[in-house]
Amino acid sequence: MTRPSLTLRREWVHGWLLLTPALVLLFAFTHLPAVTTIWDSFFSTPRGRREAKFVGLRNYETLLADDTFWQVLSNSLWYAAVTIPVSVGLALLMALWVDGRLSGRGFVRLAYFAPTVLPLIAVANIWMFFYTPGFGLIDQIRGAFGLPEVNWLGNPDLALGSVMVVAIWKEAGFFMIFYLAALQSIPPQLREAAAIEGASRWTFFRRVTFPLLMPTTLFVSVNAVINSFRMVDHVFVMTEGGPDNASSLLLFYIYETAFKYWDTAYASTLTVVLLVLLSALALGQFFLLDKRVHYR
Amino acid sequence: MSVAIETRDLRKAWGAAVAVDGISFTAPAGEFTVLLGPSGCGKSTTLRLIAGLEEATDGAVLIDGADVTRRPPNDRQISMVFQSYALFPHLNVAENILFGLKVRRVPAAERAERLARVAGLLGLERLLDRRPSQISGGQQQRVALGRAIIAEKPICLMDEPLSNLDAKLRHEMRVELKALQRKLGITMVYVTHDQVEAIAMADRIIVLNGGRIEQNADPRTLYDKPASTFVARFIGTPPMNILDLAPGDGGWCIAGDRTAIAPPHAALPDRVQLGVRPEDIALADAGGVPATVEQVEYLGADLLVDCRIAGQPLVARVATRHPVAAGERVNLIWPAEHQHLFDAATGARIEAAPGFPNPTVTSRSAGP
Ligand SMILES: Nc1ncnc2c1ncn2[C@@H]1O[C@H](COP(=O)(O)OP(=O)(O)O)[C@@H](O)[C@H]1O
Ligand SMILES: [Mg+2]
Numbered sequence: 001m002t003r004p005s006l007t008l009r010r011e012w013v014h015g016w017l018l019l020t021p022a023l024v025l026l027f028a029f030t031h032l033p034a035v036t037t038i039w040d041s042f043f044s045t046p047r048g049r050r051e052a053k054f055v056g057l058r059n060y061e062t063l064l065a066d067d068t069f070w071q072v073l074s075n076s077l078w079y080a081a082v083t084i085p086v087s088v089g090l091a092l093l094m095a096l097w098v099d100g101r102l103s104g105r106g107f108v109r110l111a112y113f114a115p116t117v118l119p120l121i122a123v124a125n126i127w128m129f130f131y132t133p134g135f136g137l138i139d140q141i142r143g144a145f146g147l148p149e150v151n152w153l154g155n156p157d158l159a160l161g162s163v164m165v166v167a168i169w170k171e172a173g174f175f176m177i178f179y180l181a182a183l184q185s186i187p188p189q190l191r192e193a194a195a196i197e198g199a200s201r202w203t204f205f206r207r208v209t210f211p212l213l214m215p216t217t218l219f220v221s222v223n224a225v226i227n228s229f230r231m232v233d234h235v236f237v238m239t240e241g242g243p244d245n246a247s248s249l250l251l252f253y254i255y256e257t258a259f260k261y262w263d264t265a266y267a268s269t270l271t272v273v274l275l276v277l278l279s280a281l282a283l284g285q286f287f288l289l290d291k292r293v294h295y296r
Numbered sequence: 297m298s299v300a301i302e303t304r305d306l307r308k309a310w311g312a313a314v315a316v317d318g319i320s321f322t323a324p325a326g327e328f329t330v331l332l333g334p335s336g337c338g339k340s341t342t343l344r345l346i347a348g349l350e351e352a353t354d355g356a357v358l359i360d361g362a363d364v365t366r367r368p369p370n371d372r373q374i375s376m377v378f379q380s381y382a383l384f385p386h387l388n389v390a391e392n393i394l395f396g397l398k399v400r401r402v403p404a405a406e407r408a409e410r411l412a413r414v415a416g417l418l419g420l421e422r423l424l425d426r427r428p429s430q431i432s433g434g435q436q437q438r439v440a441l442g443r444a445i446i447a448e449k450p451i452c453l454m455d456e457p458l459s460n461l462d463a464k465l466r467h468e469m470r471v472e473l474k475a476l477q478r479k480l481g482i483t484m485v486y487v488t489h490d491q492v493e494a495i496a497m498a499d500r501i502i503v504l505n506g507g508r509i510e511q512n513a514d515p516r517t518l519y520d521k522p523a524s525t526f527v528a529r530f531i532g533t534p535p536m537n538i539l540d541l542a543p544g545d546g547g548w549c550i551a552g553d554r555t556a557i558a559p560p561h562a563a564l565p566d567r568v569q570l571g572v573r574p575e576d577i578a579l580a581d582a583g584g585v586p587a588t589v590e591q592v593e594y595l596g597a598d599l600l601v602d603c604r605i606a607g608q609p610l611v612a613r614v615a616t617r618h619p620v621a622a623g624e625r626v627n628l629i630w631p632a633e634h635q636h637l638f639d640a641a642t643g644a645r646i647e648a649a650p651g652f653p654n655p656t657v658t659s660r661s662a663g664p
Binding site: 187189190192193194195196197198199203207208211212214 | 396443447
């Protein structure tokens with residue numbers, strides 16, 4: 001064997017050796033469970049001595065007929081449709097506002113960033129205090145204006161909205177930091193060049209700032225999509241999905257099915273739905289936004 | 297369409313830091329005016345005050361006779377080229393150039409026509425759909441220029457537009473810029489710290505130092521009659537030699553030497569300095585001022601000879617045909633009309649330099 005091919009081969013082995021730990025972890029904890037989940041969704045739930053047996057698409061038929069599933073799915077979609085744009089938009093607004101102000105910027109930044117540092121469980125507990133009927137901060141303020149008490153978390157019409165507000169409160173501050181960093185990397189000469197051409201602040205934002213923020217927007221919104229399906233801690237603390245599943249989200253329903261009712265096969269089926277949903281959203285986002293994103 | 301700019305006692309301070317300290321000048325219509333000075337002397341600030349990007353602490357800016365001191369940049373009939381070019385990185389060349397016209401809602405047909413004209417003028421036709429990151433520094437420079445001239449504003453302000461280019465390209469752009477300014481009849485105010493650039497391009501040079509004007513003159517006057525030792529030391533490659541004078545037997549001599557430079561009767565201040573340009577100095581066989589050669593630098597056509605006259609350093613630029621070596625003793629001469637006298641206390645030029653019989657001139661045997 002000639003020497004060059006020997007070196008080539010050794011490099012090849014080294015390369016794979018370096019990759020192996022990451023590959024093993026990725027396979028063991030991500031790919032394998034995903035495949036197992038899809039596999040399990042075609043079997044019945046093993047109970048006691050009864051082994052799991054192949055049931056074909058029966059779990060999926062159950063799913064289509066499950067009213068709770070449809071409600072939870074619609075809750076999740078509403079939750080995503082509202083929290084994603086609102087938290088991203090709010091983050092952008094706050095970043096633009098903070099970016100223009102020099103004095104006290106550090107403090108303002110810290111103030112906005114605080115919700116991000118807190119664990120979601122803690123955030124949820126703070127909001128429990130805000131929402132408490134009668135004694136809570138919101139009702140006390142309403143009371144000062146002579147408005148009646150509201151059971152924010154107990155009313156099926158309000159529970160989901162109240163949960164969304166908490167998520168937005170937590171997410172917006174986090175996303176703002178990314179926008180702020182991106183804004184500060186835009187050279188001030190661009191604004192001056194535009195000012196000489198007579199561009200208004202709005203024109204400058206629309207034609208320059210916003211396009212230059214597109215990579216950040218893509219990054220932030222992918223994160224927002226994933227978080228909107230992934231973060232359910234506050235549902236546990238605040239409503240446990242109630243009342244009457246009004247504030248239950250897909251992931252929370254999966255948890256309940258798997259670890260409360262121990263129907264693992266049906267939980268697998270629900271998980272497949274979540275996987276498909278997330279993959280579709282992520283792909284769609286990249287293809288849709290990629291064309292309009294400018295990477296420097 | 298030419299329009300003049302005037303500043304009156306313009307001042308700009310940030311707290312205690314004074315960047316521009318009472319500057320008054322006129323940039324005549326259709327002329328090329330250069331603001332020249334070392335880094336930090338207030339050139340950019342002056343330009344930004346004219347542009348309206350900074351608010352004046354005091355004084356006034358007049359454009360076409362109208363006071364625009366408190367008006368926004370787009371009310372000042374100006375276009376501007378930034379040192380960093382300030383191109384929009386997400387827009388292609390055509391969109392960058394058209395940015396201002398779109399903001400001002402110029403009709404599409406007229407936009408296309410003006411773009412074609414400007415792109416042709418600057419040789420950008422084939423780059424129109426590239427992004428700034430996909431073209432070279434020189435091409436970016438042209439795009440910035442294109443964005444300025446498509447506006448067809450009578451005034452163009454430029455802040456060190458060539459400093460990011462390599463030497464060859466800088467020379468080419470210098471020629472192009474000057475030609476373009478002539479052709480379009482633009483009133484140009486151009487900032488640079490490079491005296492070669494300033495002298496090559498300017499109709500009028502304003503030398504700034506510490507936020508004040510040292511001299512405002514055409515390039516020739518600046519070179520021939522520098523108003524102060526600061527200007528004298530700033531202009532020329534290498535710059536003018538400045539030597540201390542002292543009263544001697546036959547008149548004023550270079551301190552430590554005994555060759556009379558100026559007659560004793562001349563009415564001069566207590567401390568006087570002599571200025572001589574390196575290129576005005578020649579080597580003589582006899583007479584002149586004796587000096588010791590310390591170092592010789594070969595430049596091809598010329599030699600740069602570092603000497604000392606009684607301890608004071610001096611550079612002479614002489615033709616290569618005079619062989620000189622380090623350590624040698626030489627005699628230096630220069631024409632009397634090319635020596636400059638300055639008041640050492642203020643640095644100001646002493647006009648009507650006193651008459652000579654000047655020994656350095658009469659006894660020379662080899663001319664410059
Ligand atoms: N925004 C600013 N805040 C405080 N000081 C400034 C500011 N801009 C410029 N200066 C100061 O003003 C002086 C002149 O600056 P500048 O006009 O940029 O000089 P130049 O362009 O001649 O190099 C410098 O000492 C600089 O530090
Ligand atoms: Mg500058």
